Amino acid sequence: MSLRLVSAILFAALFCAGSALADEFKTPKGVVELFTSQGCSSCPPADATFGQLVAQGDVVALSYHVDYWNYLGWNDTLSSKDNTERQYGYAKTLGRSGVYTPQAIINGRDHVKGTDLAAIDAKVDQLSQAGKGLIVPITANMHGDEIQIQIGEAHGLGQAEVVVAYFTKKQKIEVTKGENSGKSMEYWNSVSDVQSVGMWDGKSMTLTLPGKNMGKSKKDGCAILLQTSGPSGEPAAILGATVMMAGRKKEDDSGPIKP
Secondary structure (H helix, E strand, O other), X not given: OOHHHHHHHHHHHHHHHHHHHHHHHOOOOOEEEEEEOXXXXXXXXXXXXXXXXXXXXXXXXXXXXXXXXXXXOOOOXXXXXXXXXXXXXXXXXXXXXXXXXXXXXXXXXXEEEOOOHHHHHHHHHHHHHOOOOOOOOEEEEEEOOEEEEEEOOOOOOOOEEEEEEEEXXXXXXXXXXXXXXXXXXXXXXXXXXXXXXXEEOOOOEEEEEEXXXXXXXXXXXXXXXXXXXXXXXXEEEEEEEEEEEOOOOOHHHOOEEOO
């Protein structure tokens, strides 16, 4: 093999590795939070759309299963009262009298129907161009058994909470009752726990958290959101965000989950 060919191969390998690292650590364009339910007949198309959004890899994408459709004959196995309360909090922030599924909240500032990928992408771009995107840099890394979060400086924005949302990357659910009876549903980035871990006042800061919720048989990843609050503590505008994965799980390891 010639020296020129070896050099070309090494250059290509280094270029690909560099591109992969750039993709992994690139700054997200925005945050999309989908509110959905296994018991909602209108939600499966939105869940499929959400899978496409996750595959795009350019936003922090989180899925929250609400519990207010459980009375229809199927208790959503991923739902929680906390997820429902988060959605109602957004309704108050956005001046809405009620909630619906599937609903996609963009950057904590606006909403669109969760089935419309083009509308979601357009809203992310629109908010970013209007200066309502992710304007505060955030990074997160695993150091041993701890999560280290670094948040940048940005004056004149007031205070914001540092919120950590733990999620499972991919799950399959066999729905046997209710409006989606007989369907095998696939869900991405389903949030199971949201914690407020600190306050940011415009100055750069570093937070260190225990990483016990991350890793095998626990959570696949977490999103760190720098989020403002309304007068009653309801979630509002998101100023910065990033995602940290505990490690890549083989797709074959994620089989159907039966209740």
